[in-house]
Amino acid sequence: MKSTSALPPLALLVSGCSGAQSVLNAEGHAAIELKALILGIIFVCAVVWLLVTIALVLALVRRRDRNDGAISERKAAAVVSGAVGATVLVITGLTIASFYTTRALSEAPGPELTIDVTAQQWWWRFTYGGSNSADAFATANELHIPVGKVVRLRLRSSDVIHSFWVPSLAGKQDLIPGRENTLTLRAERPGVYRGQCAEFCGLQHSHMALFVIAEAQADYERWAERQRGPVAEPTEAEAVAGKAAFMAKQCAACHTIRGTRASGTTGPDLTHIASRRTIAAGLLENTRGSLAAWIADPQTLKPGTHMPLVPLTSDELRQLAVYMEGLE
Amino acid sequence: MTEDRKQSPLMDDRLDDAELERHLLQSWQTPGGIWKALATVDHKTIARRYIVTAFVFLILGGLLAVAMRIQLAQPEARILDPDRYNQIFTMHGSTMMFLFAVPVMEAMAIYLVPLMVGTRNIAFPRLNAFSYWIILAGGLLLWISFALDAAPDVGWFAYVPLSGPEYGSGKRADIWAQMITFTELSALAVAVEIVVTVFKQRAPGMSLDRIPLLVWSMLVMAFIVIMAMPAIMFASSTLILDRLVETQFYNPAAGGDALLWQHVFWFFGHPEVYIIFLPAAGMVSTIVATFSRRAIFGYLPLVMAFIATGILAFGLWVHHMFVVGLPRLGESFFTASSMAIAVPAGIQVFCWLATLWLGRPVFATPLLFVIGFIVTFVIGGLTGVMVASVPFDTQVHDTYFVVAHFHYVLVGGAVFPLLGAIYYWFPKMTGRMMSERLGRWAFGLIFLGFNLTFFPMHILGLLGMPRRVYTYQPDLPWGGLNLFISLSALLLVSGFLVFFIDVLRAWRSGLPAGPNPWKAATLEWATSSPPPAYNFRRIPVVDACDPLWMHPEELAVTAGLRVDRRELIVSSVVEALPEARESSPRDSIWPFWAAIATSIMLIGSIFTPWAVVWGAIPVAVTLIGWFWPKGTAEDAS
Numbered sequence: 001m002k003s004t005s006a007l008p009p010l011a012l013l014v015s016g017c018s019g020a021q022s023v024l025n026a027e028g029h030a031a032i033e034l035k036a037l038i039l040g041i042i043f044v045c046a047v048v049w050l051l052v053t054i055a056l057v058l059a060l061v062r063r064r065d066r067n068d069g070a071i072s073e074r075k076a077a078a079v080v081s082g083a084v085g086a087t088v089l090v091i092t093g094l095t096i097a098s099f100y101t102t103r104a105l106s107e108a109p110g111p112e113l114t115i116d117v118t119a120q121q122w123w124w125r126f127t128y129g130g131s132n133s134a135d136a137f138a139t140a141n142e143l144h145i146p147v148g149k150v151v152r153l154r155l156r157s158s159d160v161i162h163s164f165w166v167p168s169l170a171g172k173q174d175l176i177p178g179r180e181n182t183l184t185l186r187a188e189r190p191g192v193y194r195g196q197c198a199e200f201c202g203l204q205h206s207h208m209a210l211f212v213i214a215e216a217q218a219d220y221e222r223w224a225e226r227q228r229g230p231v232a233e234p235t236e237a238e239a240v241a242g243k244a245a246f247m248a249k250q251c252a253a254c255h256t257i258r259g260t261r262a263s264g265t266t267g268p269d270l271t272h273i274a275s276r277r278t279i280a281a282g283l284l285e286n287t288r289g290s291l292a293a294w295i296a297d298p299q300t301l302k303p304g305t306h307m308p309l310v311p312l313t314s315d316e317l318r319q320l321a322v323y324m325e326g327l328e
Numbered sequence: 329m330t331e332d333r334k335q336s337p338l339m340d341d342r343l344d345d346a347e348l349e350r351h352l353l354q355s356w357q358t359p360g361g362i363w364k365a366l367a368t369v370d371h372k373t374i375a376r377r378y379i380v381t382a383f384v385f386l387i388l389g390g391l392l393a394v395a396m397r398i399q400l401a402q403p404e405a406r407i408l409d410p411d412r413y414n415q416i417f418t419m420h421g422s423t424m425m426f427l428f429a430v431p432v433m434e435a436m437a438i439y440l441v442p443l444m445v446g447t448r449n450i451a452f453p454r455l456n457a458f459s460y461w462i463i464l465a466g467g468l469l470l471w472i473s474f475a476l477d478a479a480p481d482v483g484w485f486a487y488v489p490l491s492g493p494e495y496g497s498g499k500r501a502d503i504w505a506q507m508i509t510f511t512e513l514s515a516l517a518v519a520v521e522i523v524v525t526v527f528k529q530r531a532p533g534m535s536l537d538r539i540p541l542l543v544w545s546m547l548v549m550a551f552i553v554i555m556a557m558p559a560i561m562f563a564s565s566t567l568i569l570d571r572l573v574e575t576q577f578y579n580p581a582a583g584g585d586a587l588l589w590q591h592v593f594w595f596f597g598h599p600e601v602y603i604i605f606l607p608a609a610g611m612v613s614t615i616v617a618t619f620s621r622r623a624i625f626g627y628l629p630l631v632m633a634f635i636a637t638g639i640l641a642f643g644l645w646v647h648h649m650f651v652v653g654l655p656r657l658g659e660s661f662f663t664a665s666s667m668a669i670a671v672p673a674g675i676q677v678f679c680w681l682a683t684l685w686l687g688r689p690v691f692a693t694p695l696l697f698v699i700g701f702i703v704t705f706v707i708g709g710l711t712g713v714m715v716a717s718v719p720f721d722t723q724v725h726d727t728y729f730v731v732a733h734f735h736y737v738l739v740g741g742a743v744f745p746l747l748g749a750i751y752y753w754f755p756k757m758t759g760r761m762m763s764e765r766l767g768r769w770a771f772g773l774i775f776l777g778f779n780l781t782f783f784p785m786h787i788l789g790l791l792g793m794p795r796r797v798y799t800y801q802p803d804l805p806w807g808g809l810n811l812f813i814s815l816s817a818l819l820l821v822s823g824f825l826v827f828f829i830d831v832l833r834a835w836r837s838g839l840p841a842g843p844n845p846w847k848a849a850t851l852e853w854a855t856s857s858p859p860p861a862y863n864f865r866r867i868p869v870v871d872a873c874d875p876l877w878m879h880p881e882e883l884a885v886t887a888g889l890r891v892d893r894r895e896l897i898v899s900s901v902v903e904a905l906p907e908a909r910e911s912s913p914r915d916s917i918w919p920f921w922a923a924i925a926t927s928i929m930l931i932g933s934i935f936t937p938w939a940v941v942w943g944a945i946p947v948a949v950t951l952i953g954w955f956w957p958k959g960t961a962e963d964a965s
Contacts, residue, residue: 021792021804023723034723038790041720045710052677052706056699059685076625076682080675087674091667091713098663098717102656105719160490161586163651163726167792171722174652176587177489178580181653194804198726198794200483202490203410206797282801303410 020168021194027214028169029186030105037101041094048090111152111184115143119155119162119175119197121306122204123268123281128224137227138256140268141281143212146220147190155181160202166195166212174199187214196282203304209282230259231271231327242323245316250308257327267307274327280305292321340866341887348865351891356448356861358915367915369453370861371442374460376757378435382428385467387828389423392416394821401814403802413798414481419474421484422504425600426511427467429742433607434518436749437546439757441522443852444540446531446870448863448896449912451524452517454919454954459517461923466510469931473503480504483796485597486567488578488589493571502571502934505564509930512557512564519553522546529896530904531851532886534870540850541624544631545610548638552599552606555642560596563589573937587652594645602641604738606634608745609676612698615748616680618848619695620687623874626679633672640669650721659718666716673709677702692846693767697748700775704740708733711786729789735782747774747827754831755845759857760838766830773823780816784809849874854883867897870904918954925950
């Protein structure tokens with residue numbers, strides 16, 4: 001199970017992660033509607049610009065008769081009035097088109113799945129199954145959703161304002177402290193869609209990415225089942241030592257690994273960290289090497305991150321990385 | 329008019345031209361010397377200082393942009409660290425908006441409005457002097473903090489809670505907020521001066537329908553300033569209160585609201601765009617008419633469009649907040665109002681096109697910049713229509729698409745006309761001509777460099793690149809465009825370099841301009857270049873929109889003003905009928921001291937609330953000095 005179910009999404013990541021964060025690469029219900037509207041408005045505006053520019057060029061270079069004074073003044077008044085009238089028509093048309101798109105987007109049927117999204121400097125927490133339910137589990141920077149299902153995101157922030165934006169799926173929506181916003185997603189095709197924070201939120205605003213993995217219902221359920229379960233006890237000697245180091249050092253104060261003493265909530269839940277494609281909010285690919293590098297010196301890789309530099313021996317560092325790698 | 333005969337004042341009607349000039353110079357000219365220079369209240373001297381200062385800030389802000397483009401030229405570059413980068417983009421935006429764009433437009437008004445309405449000095453000239461020292465102090469505060477690596481790093485709109493007490497470390501956000509206070513103060517002062525000058529000091533006969541369009545645009549701009557600045561004053565003051573004395577305006581945990589900040593900021597912030605754009609529209613109207621060799625087409629529709637823009641400007645601030653989660657109905661209203669402002673903008677563009685069509689265009693440098701303006705501003709206006717649509721905006725908000733949009737509006741829509749205006753009025757201000765050859769080069773390089781730099785940003789935004797990122801990862805498909813943009817920026821910089829070289833060259837050794845080198849129609853060209861301290865030997869009488877075209881030989885003038893003291897004509901608001909002779913304040917060093925005292929109080933209050941209490945004492949002392957009665961007789965009226 002370990003290798004077979006992890007492979008296809010990884011292949012998707014390699015092929016689909018670059019270029020997937022684009023308004024023009026629309027794969028979600030909302031993004032497809034928006035792309036049509038956006039291209040339509042751009043087309044209309046391009047035509048308007050072209051007409052104005054042609055009028056400008058003609059005004060500058062046209063051949064001038066000696067005495068076309070009063071008559072052309074009257075003609076000009078008529079043309080200008082006509083142009084203003086046309087402006088009103090175009091503007092009204094675009095406003096109506098915009099209203100209809102908004103209405104189409106808000107007419108989505110009730111949600112089949114609700115996920116809580118909490119943004120903080122500078123990563124994303126996704127909580128499935130409500131916070132109190134026994135089935136609940138949390139993951140970080142990687143949102144799995146079933147294709148074709150209406151997914152409602154409850155958006156909250158625990159510090160400053162952030163903005164959830166996965167352009168291939170939907171428009172953005174801010175996460176504001178003291179408020180709750182919602183955003184509805186429906187992926188039309190399976191794939192890995194990149195998103196990132198779109199509201200300036202401090203030092204590492206640039207490195208606050210997330211991936212939405214849209215997969216078939218069965219794959220999604222398999223994934224959720226595994227996430228919900230506890231993590232297997234390490235057996236390898238290095239991993240056992242890594243777990244001991246994790247519990248002994250500051251790590252456990254900020255991170256949760258379900259089934260262990262580690263139950264901190266400041267940092268990402270690490271129960272199934274090995275199942276994720278990236279670490280540090282999309283900054284690094286999730287490999288043993290990058291895990292070790294990240295633990296060894298987070299401030300160089302992501303200056304300002306709230307992950308502190310924990311003094312470790314090189315043995316402890318290796319053991320920790322091995323332990324993390326085993327948290328499937 | 330009654331006169332105080334006891335003093336037997338020296339009147340201008342008894343003097344020949346040479347005598348008159350001698351007496352006027354004696355009354356109006358500021359003598360040499362440093363202290364006298366600090367005390368001058370001549371609107372032209374102060375405006376020149378303002379313009380030079382604003383352009384220095386343009387250069388500084390431009391250098392910051394270059395630094396950002398170097399950092400973004402390649403993915404994951406480590407030339408600037410995130411802290412420095414965040415300071416730089418905050419400084420760039422704040423400098424360009426608050427220390428360049430608004431002040432330079434006000435400065436053009438300070439220089440041109442009194443000349444164009446035919447008066448001898450701006451209303452409240454000492455307040456004018458004060459306003460300059462204040463904005464200079466605000467600019468120095470911001471830039472000294474940057475030199476000390478303690479500059480604001482929260483963006484030019486400083487959203488809470490990032491800029492609030494919990495997340496905004498050190499004094500950075502306080503420095504930003506207090507810099508805003510300085511610029512508000514200065515802008516409000518200038519706005520009041522402009523309104524009073526336009527309403528009460530116009531030359532006899534310059535009824536409302538004969539006011540030059542530039543003056544109309546400056547008048548509307550001044551009213552927008554008066555209505556919009558209090559909102560930002562509330563915002564910056566409450567932010568400082570939250571940070572300094574623990575009020576909770578913006579803290580949701582204590583019943584405050586983070587969105588309140590966005591509402592008050594953008595209630596100011598959107599009209600701000602029109603504070604910058606309307607003066608530019610006035611400049612365009614002026615230049616188009618002069619170089620089409622005919623009166624502007626559609627004077628009345630243009631004035632109405634300016635006023636409509638000024639009013640609508642206050643009804644669309646929410647389009648900066650389309651993704652914060654407001655009720656749908658509210659969003660729809662603001663979509664409609666944001667779209668509607670395209671109508672007055674369209675009226676303006678069509679009237680300028682009609683003027684060019686009907687006229688016989690002369691392709692001098694100022695007109696080239698106006699042509700460049702029309703091409704780029706229309707793009708900025710149309711992308712403005714795009715982001716006015718809520719659904720459209722949810723995909724491009726806070727991306728490089730928006731960065732492209734507002735640079736098209738602000739650079740294309742305001743800086744192009746401003747550069748044209750500098751070429752146009754430089755001869756008036758200095759008495760020397762700038763070079764047509766260098767002017768064409770500057771225009772060509774700036775126009776090309778600007779479009780190559782900013783047009784691709786639209787595409788970057790659609791490709792998903794958010795704004796305000798100090799870097800991006802190599803696997804994102806943005807590297808090529810970013811490199812292209814950074815290289816194009818060099819072209820833009822070289823264009824500005826040519827412009828500044830031309831300015832310096834012309835200032836030292838440009839050809840003499842003469843009073844009216846462009847054969848223009850408005851009153852500022854009815855006096856020598858540069859104008860004497862008293863502006864006009866005798867105040868002209870106006871009977872047309874284009875007085876110098878109607879009366880190319882000689883303007884009718886008034887008589888009856890005293891020349892042994894500073895005196896000007898006060899006229900009625902609508903018809904500009906002369907109502908009174910009013911004395912105009914003499915030079916005074918007190919506005920300078922008052923500005924220093926105010927600056928000490930404002931800067932001190934970044935650190936302790938007690939600065940407001942103790943700092944008020946020197947401010948009071950300097951104001952008493954400023955307003956101390958001089959024992960002169962009541963103004964004759």
